[in-house]
Amino acid sequence: MKAVKAAAKAVKSPHAETVRKAVAAPMLEIPEPKLTWMNKSRQWGVRVKPGKKGLTLGSLNVGIYGEIPMDWPDQTRNPRGAIGRKGMPPVGYMLRSKSQVWADCAADLYEEAIQRRWAPATDVPWDTVKPLPDDLERAVCQVNTELSQYANVEIEVISAWQHQMVYGYHEVKQYLATAGFDAARHYEVFRKRALMNGGGLGLEGPGQVNRMILESRGGWTEAVVYLVLVRGLFAQTILRYLEHYASNEAESFIYRNVLQDKARLLTYGLDHLKFAIAHNEDQKQIIATLLAIGDGLFIRDFNDPVLREALAIVFGGSIEGARGAGMDVYHDMMRAYISTHLEYCQWLDVPRRIPEQLEQYAPQD
Amino acid sequence: MSEAEKLGPDYELDLGWMDQTGPWDTRAEEGRNGLTLADIQVGEYGRVPDESDNQTGRPRGSAPRSGSYRIGNYAVRTKSEIWLDNASFLYEEALQRQWSSATDVPWHTIEPLPDDIEQAQCQMATFLTEVEFVAGDVPARWVSQTTPDFFEARQLLTAQVMDESRHMDVFRKRAMANGGGLMAATGATSGFVGSIDLSRDFTEMSARLHISGEGAVLTIFRMGELMAYNDAEKAMYRLCAQDEARHVAYGVMHMRYMAETAPERHEEINCYFDEAEAGILSGSANPAGQAPILSEPLAILLGGGIAKFDEGFKKLVALRRRQIQEYKKRVVSAGFGARFENGRSRINEILEQAAAA
Numbered sequence: 073m074k075a076v077k078a079a080a081k082a083v084k085s086p087h088a089e090t091v092r093k094a095v096a097a098p099m100l101e102i103p104e105p106k107l108t109w110m111n112k113s114r115q116w117g118v119r120v121k122p123g124k125k126g127l128t129l130g131s132l133n134v135g136i137y138g139e140i141p142m143d144w145p146d147q148t149r150n151p152r153g154a155i156g157r158k159g160m161p162p163v164g165y166m167l168r169s170k171s172q173v174w175a176d177c178a179a180d181l182y183e184e185a186i187q188r189r190w191a192p193a194t195d196v197p198w199d200t201v202k203p204l205p206d207d208l209e210r211a212v213c214q215v216n217t218e219l220s221q222y223a224n225v226e227i228e229v230i231s232a233w234q235h236q237m238v239y240g241y242h243e244v245k246q247y248l249a250t251a252g253f254d255a256a257r258h259y260e261v262f263r264k265r266a267l268m269n270g271g272g273l274g275l276e277g278p279g280q281v282n283r284m285i286l287e288s289r290g291g292w293t294e295a296v297v298y299l300v301l302v303r304g305l306f307a308q309t310i311l312r313y314l315e316h317y318a319s320n321e322a323e324s325f326i327y328r329n330v331l332q333d334k335a336r337l338l339t340y341g342l343d344h345l346k347f348a349i350a351h352n353e354d355q356k357q358i359i360a361t362l363l364a365i366g367d368g369l370f371i372r373d374f375n376d377p378v379l380r381e382a383l384a385i386v387f388g389g390s391i392e393g394a395r396g397a398g399m400d401v402y403h404d405m406m407r408a409y410i411s412t413h414l415e416y417c418q419w420l421d422v423p424r425r426i427p428e429q430l431e432q433y434a435p436q437d
Numbered sequence: 438m439s440e441a442e443k444l445g446p447d448y449e450l451d452l453g454w455m456d457q458t459g460p461w462d463t464r465a466e467e468g469r470n471g472l473t474l475a476d477i478q479v480g481e482y483g484r485v486p487d488e489s490d491n492q493t494g495r496p497r498g499s500a501p502r503s504g505s506y507r508i509g510n511y512a513v514r515t516k517s518e519i520w521l522d523n524a525s526f527l528y529e530e531a532l533q534r535q536w537s538s539a540t541d542v543p544w545h546t547i548e549p550l551p552d553d554i555e556q557a558q559c560q561m562a563t564f565l566t567e568v569e570f571v572a573g574d575v576p577a578r579w580v581s582q583t584t585p586d587f588f589e590a591r592q593l594l595t596a597q598v599m600d601e602s603r604h605m606d607v608f609r610k611r612a613m614a615n616g617g618g619l620m621a622a623t624g625a626t627s628g629f630v631g632s633i634d635l636s637r638d639f640t641e642m643s644a645r646l647h648i649s650g651e652g653a654v655l656t657i658f659r660m661g662e663l664m665a666y667n668d669a670e671k672a673m674y675r676l677c678a679q680d681e682a683r684h685v686a687y688g689v690m691h692m693r694y695m696a697e698t699a700p701e702r703h704e705e706i707n708c709y710f711d712e713a714e715a716g717i718l719s720g721s722a723n724p725a726g727q728a729p730i731l732s733e734p735l736a737i738l739l740g741g742g743i744a745k746f747d748e749g750f751k752k753l754v755a756l757r758r759r760q761i762q763e764y765k766k767r768v769v770s771a772g773f774g775a776r777f778e779n780g781r782s783r784i785n786e787i788l789e790q791a792a793a794a
Contacts (some may be wrong), residue, residue: 075534076541079675102750105743109730110556112621118613126539129606132613150622151566151609160624163574163634183539186603191532193471210455220496224585225508227595228494232581234598235574242570242605249573249602252580256595257532259588260474263496264465267477273459276495279506286508378454391450399448 112155125187129243130179142170142351144240152240166236167292171351173237175343178247181336185250190329192261200321201269208319211385211394213266214274215314218379219330220262222307225282226255226337229299233292247340254333261326278376280369288362293348293355297362300341301416302370308334309409310383313401317387345420359422367427374430406433459498474525474589489514489586497586512582517699519579519639521690524589527683531596536676538607546668547615553743554666557734559617561664561724564625564731565608568654568722571626572646572684573601575633579642593687600680607673614669623730625721633722640695640702641709647688648767649713653723655681656760657735663752664738689771696772707776710768714784717764718757725756761788 115136123131133140137153147162167173175181204212230252237245266273285298311331318324349355374380380402385391387405388398410426410433417424426434465477477483482498491497491514492507513519521527550558576594583591612619626632633650636642658681661674695702721728725735732753733746739756740749765777765784776782 075536075676075679076672078534078679079536079672102747105733105736105746106729107733107743109560109621109733110553113559113618116618117616118618119616120610120613122539122544126537127542127544127610127614128539129610132609134613137613137619148622148624148627149567149571150624151563151619154563154567154619155621157622157624160627163627182602182606183537186535186537186539189532189535191471191529193473193529193532196472198467198472207455210458213458214454217496217499221494221499224494224496224588227591228581231577231595231598235577239570242609245570245573246602246606249577249598252577252595253599256592259496259585260592264472264477267463267479267482268465268467268472270462270464271458272461272463273482273496273499275454275457275500276493276502276505278502278504279493279508282494283506283508377451381450381452381454384448384450391452394450395448 114153114155125183128179128183129246130183133179140170140174141240144168144170144238146240147238149239152242165238167233168238168240170241171293171348171355173241173244173292173344174347175244175247175340176347177339177343178243181340182243182247182250185247185254185333185336188332190257192257192264192326195329196261196264196325197321198264198268201265201323202320203270204319205390207385207391208389209269209271210274211382212269212319212323213271214378214382215310215386216262216266217274218277218382219307219310220259220266220273221277221282222303223255223258223262225285225303226299227252227259229285229295230255232286233295237292247336251333251337251340254337258330258333261330265323265326274382275378277379278373281366281373284366284369293344294358294362296341296344297359298366300338301345301359301363301413302366304334304338304341305413305416306370306409308338309405309412312408313383313405314386317389317401319386342416342420349420349422356420356422359420360424363417363422363424367430371427371429403433406430407435409433411435457500457502459500470529473529474592475529478525485516485520485589486586487516489516489584491584491586494585497588511584513579513587513639514584516587517695517702519583519587519590519691520694521590521593521687522694523686523690524593527686527690528589528593528596531593531600531680531683534679535599536603538603538610538673541676542607542610542672543668544610544614547670548667549616550666551742553737554741555615555617556620557737558615558664558666558670559612560620560730560734561738562608562612563620564623564724565654566605566612566619567622568626568650569601569604569608571633571722572651573598573605575636575642575646576601579639590691593683597684597687600684604677604680607677611670611673621730623721623728640691640706643688643691644706644709644713647685648692648710648771649717649764650722651681651684651688652764652767653717653725653760655685656756656763657724660756660759663756664735685767689767692768692771692773703773707773707781710773710776710782714764714782714787717761718787723760725753725760758788 148160150156234248288294315327384394384398384402387401388394460481493505633645658678665671736749739752
């Protein structure tokens with residue numbers, strides 16, 4: 073709203089006034105307009121009206137503008153539906169097939185992300201954070217340090233792939249712009265929490281899963297498997313539990329809002345994987361292989377005691393609490409993660425076997 | 438047996454990590470504008486290294502872990518290559534001033550326009566849809582290559598990617614909202630040598646994108662009321678102008694930092710400005726440039742129709758002058774004003790060309 077209010081104040085621009093007066097300027101040699109660009113449209117007469125949610129991106133997909141081909145060989149920035157210019161050197165987009173990027177929900181998620189924007193500086197009720205016992209503060213700071221690092225990986229992965237996608241699938245590029253911006257906000261909000269209550273940042277994370285996500289260079293779909301189906305879902309599960317065990321309204325707000333943002337990325341990711349599987353015969357098996365390889369690295373990160381203990385302290389309220397109820401909650405959280413992960417794999421029809429080291433968390437049936 | 442399985446009901450904890458932290462007892466305090474990025478630049482956490490050796494992606498100020506895997510190989514590890522002093526401020530402003538093209542533009546105020554005006558508006562909207570996201574694609578690439586030690590600058594770039602995404606979509610929306618449609622693309626930002634896309638260095642990219650390209654577009658957006666025929670179009674241009682002003686500010690402030698801290702690169706940066714000036718009107722990325730596919734619709738919009746093309750063209754020439762004056766001010770503000778005094782810049786010649794159409 074601040075942008076809209078500021079824009080409304082600028083009713084007349086002083087800059088524009090100087091141009092208005094130019095009409096009285098001395099005579100110029102004015103070229104005869106050629107107008108060769110006129111009447112050049114693949115579809116004219118389009119009149120999309122705003123609906124209940126305003127004039128949304130998805131509502132523009134009418135007539136030829138809604139034709140989204142399976143392949144988009146044009147490597148210029150020709151907007152979908154416009155008349156392209158011949159002979160333009162390619163920008164060099166790597167992802168040019170719909171199956172490599174698409175999710176039907178991208179346009180809706182884009183608009184939702186914009187509507188649900190929030191600002192850590194002003195929307196988090198920071199004044200509700202009160203001094204915590206030292207062990208709890210250390211645990212909260214450690215968890216926030218690692219979550220901030222998770223967000224860093226998200227920023228790097230999304231921004232590394234987004235610019236390699238062709239313009240024909242602009243809805244996805246646009247949604248990912250919101251996802252990258254969300255991740256930047258997460259990076260910031262976790263850092264803010266760690267630095268504002270007598271604590272500080274903790275120990276950096278072990279990094280095997282970070283590296284695995286960043287190194288999924290085969291394609292965006294492969295990156296999505298790790299970013300969403302493994303790390304994303306794990307982070308989401310942590311956030312859900314953190315919200316429940318938050319020490320104050322500020323933390324509760326942070327975890328709840330980050331969770332909401334991450335839910336969009338999860339929705340996009342699952343929708344995209346489903347689409348990719350439906351249009352690429354081998355994709356399902358590729359995902360299964362990636363998950364099997366990923367298990368090894370995930371288990372190595374998982375065996376690191378730091379995050380586990382920090383979470384258990386948060387859930388148990390203290391070191392003492394962590395030794396009993398806190399760790400029980402942690403194991404419950406892991407069961408929730410594995411169970412949801414398996415459900416999603418099943419929904420995607422991806423064959424999945426939980427490795428022995430994580431079997432204790434697998435659903436009984 | 439896994440680590441977790443070894444843990445019994447009364448769990449043993451290691452807790453060695455509790456003493457491995459960054460500087461402790463940190464209490465960043467909320468200011469008038471909330472708890473901003475600037476407010477958390479406290480103590481060591483506010484110290485930005487001139488050279489970053491962070492290869493693991495750890496948050497700046499956190500305790501390093503000796504066994505952590507290197508993930509970095511970041512191309513941008515030297516502060517001066519990407520830094521600007523007010524990144525935190527601009528980032529927070531970007532967060533506060535997000536807007537929605539779906540609901541913040543009063544689309545219902547659009548009424549049918551004469552065909553020549555609608556075509557000119559749609560051609561301009563097609564062009565802006567085409568070029569706006571070059572400023573999303575390219576910063577995104579640099580975000581992924583920048584060490585998180587310079588996260589303040591990186592945050593601002595992610596905000597820019599978001600802004601550009603909205604610009605790409607608001608102009609597409611305009612083209613389809615009033616009985617028109619998309620028209621012809623210009624190919625303006627294709628893979629030409631010397632284009633924004635092909636910049637090999639962040640500062641080179643910033644000179645082309647922020648100072649020259651977006652600077653020229655910002656002047657047009659600020660003049661939006663002259664080519665707007667209803668409140669929706671006015672709002673669209675004003676809101677885009679706010680965003681664009683931040684992006685241009687990135688470039689100016691980054692160049693200022695370079696002017697102050699990297700004297701060995703001044704000549705190189707002047708070369709980027711030479712190149713920017715040479716293309717400011719002849720290049721096809723400036724909506725007020727000389728390519729007829731852009732200058733003609735703009736003149737029609739500024740004049741009020743084909744019948745008033747001459748009047749519109751005079752305004753277009755005044756607008757080009759304005760663009761060049763603003764460009765000059767930015768370069769002076771960035772600390773490279775000497776080029777206008779020592780005869781290096783050709784901007785005055787270009788200004789004369791602009792006046793002579």
